[in-house]
Amino acid sequence: DTAVSQTPKYLVTQMGNDKSIKCEQNLGHDTMYWYKQDSKKFLKIMFSYNNKELIINETVPNRFSPKSPDKAHLNLHINSLELGDSAVYFCASSQGQAGGYTFGSGTRLTVV
């Protein structure tokens, strides 16, 4: 069973559209995250949720809205997509301060 699964794996869409990426973890972790990896492979945290509560919200445009219906799911909705949103988005989960993160396989978003 996949520990952290993201859908879709690839997403190609036009500028101005709204899209969602879904993430689910079956590890029983309390905390989930969204990271963005740009074309230079830099990884930057976007959001973090702990038990459905938002605890980290980096400087991200408010077109990005995370939603956590329960502690096993963290979805990312993006409104009015822009070319600069093209990137790979990774979901991750962790348990405790010393726990490593388990990452999903990523969603490659291409905005045309």
Add this chain to the structure above:
Amino acid sequence: AQSVAQPEDQVNVAEGNPLTVKCTYSVSGNPYLFWYVQYPNRGLQFLLKYITGDNLVKGSYGFEAEFNKSQTSFHLKKPSALVSDSALYFCAVRGHTDKLIFGTGTRLQVFP
């Protein structure tokens, strides 16, 4: 503020030779340090972590890392490189916040 530096964009090594991928960090308090590997078009895979205890930590695929508090370093090492080790390696640090901050990545190229 937490930060991680990976001073080398790329490390080239011949198969069978030892390899080192460098990482230095800055964090207030005790650091939690991690190494991840990313293969092309894949997610990040956990290699190893340092939380406390022995300064030399062993991880997956024969990798190990040495924590050096005085030099604030956490270099990744392997005694004998394999061509299959070629990938992008990320060092990461987690301090008193819940954020895992990543370095910029080092591309390891192992030549036959």
